[in-house]
Amino acid sequence: MTFEGLAYTHTPHDRAGSRRDDPDWVGTQLARPDAQIIPIWRNRCLIRAGRPVVLDGRDGAAVRTAASQTVLLGLDEAAPVFAVDVGGQDEEAVLSMANAEGSADLRSLAALSPHSLTATLAYARGLLYWHRHARFCGSCGSATRSAQAGHVRQCTGPDCARQLFPRIEPAVIVLVEAPGPEPRCLLARHRGAGPDGFALIAGFVEVGESLEGAVRREVAEEAGVKIGSVAYRASQGWPFPAGLMVGFGAQAVDDSIAVDGSELVEARWFSRAEVRERLAGGPGSGPVDSIGGHLLREWAAR
Template identity: 40%
Template sequence: MFAEDSLAFTVNALDRMAPRRTDAGWLAQQMDLPQARHLGFIGERALLVLNPLGGLALYSLPPSLVREPVFLGSEGEEKPIFASLLPDDQDLAMFGEEVKAIDLRSLAMQSVLPPPMLGVLAQARTLLHWHSTHRFCSRCGAPSEMRDGGYRRHCPACAADHFPRTDPVSIMLVTMGDRCLLGRQARFAPGMYSALAGFIEPGETIEEAARREVFEEAGIRVGEVRYHSSQPWPFPANLMIGVLAEGLSETITIDRTELEDARWFTREEVRAMLAGRHPAGLIVPAPFAIANRLLRSFIGA
């Protein structure tokens, strides 16, 4: 277990070496280094190996299984790391009993990997997902080609270039005095409440998105919005932008297409929920999520 005060996916110690990854010859040399590591994914699941003494470590694919690898960066001098997406029907048995395929959400919840390792897997998962869903040019429809170690796709037919995208999401903890606003969606675990969140739309600031989303989902007017922290969220390619927002009204009007419920919670209730001792059994997201950090900020923890 790891007790670092870091959100899941926020620590990544790799040197991404952006100036070098445009050099195809250099990338080929890095691929052939005996110390190069090639991470494997099957859909959303990363391949990991069980250590003989316990715990998990990154599994490096044999060269024969490396397909369209993305270059993640280097751990140090000539210690490159790549990642490849394997077929959905890949036979895990060929890797041996000690190799497991585990999704990133489970790894984050269980805190079984060092934070830097989890950050590398998040980077890999986001890039691999983008390539799997953007194989054709959005301008002319022709097949596109991977370039720059996976950070660009080029269309030979019309010369268009396409780049990986990150979708920003504003996640807002609205407070009013000694209370904060939390909501729950039908897909949440039973009894779970969390901060409201929504995608930032084109032409919109973080502050505007926070005010719009809170009013649309809960009918609450918001004043001042202050940035708190952020978190990469590789499901599949979001950036969670955490803010603290000032509530200007208190009557809640729920948009039932977005929320199952929303209500105000006192600091004492939030403390009880974080500690897992709320009298009604209500809970909040686990510590790996940014919503948990926003709530801890609210109670001064």
């Protein structure tokens, strides 16, 4: 099994990095009738007939005017693709402007939409989320303004002028295998999960550590399992709200477990047959859009 089908990962765009700092060129692209306009309302996609709404330049004029932020996502076969934040408007008004029937969380649409579209929507959602949370400079407190077609924010402070770039929060997720001849993998139940809510261990990367170091630390801290070898498997854009998920496989030194009782309430080794049974049953397969589910299904299929 490959990881080519990961959701939110393969955006089809030329991101126009060499041209988006030209406001005249960006303005020309925005005025094109074949421009694609993606409206995002409070982190939600607008939908029509169960599908995400993407407007052309003419139909998108009203939402462009109502938007608090417009960003250029890139060029899709030469046609420009923009995202607009209409979260400051009443939902009914936005639906009317876009001729939409409702709004939906992107993750609920992932299994029903092409991967290229969900990747584009995730890109739009993540970039607009960053703009809403970077309106002021962290160094001097002055207001910031959008620049480079929405890919930079510039501090307006007269003695600062700091540039802010979109924030990404890297995290690791790992499928840990037990030593010995019998294939077994480690699944854990996090605090707040249901009685059968076992999943892979994941956590954020801390300052000054490598990705592999984060794998070893998270598994040791939460499950008390010492890790030997660590191998990169795949990564996934995860803008919920600003993540990058990096997937690994790892080998445990021994099969002892000592959960921390804080993050985790339970962890144990599952045989391949048990994992296959969980996958067949549905709830144990993990979210269809997440790299965790892919790692688990790939291991079970070996």
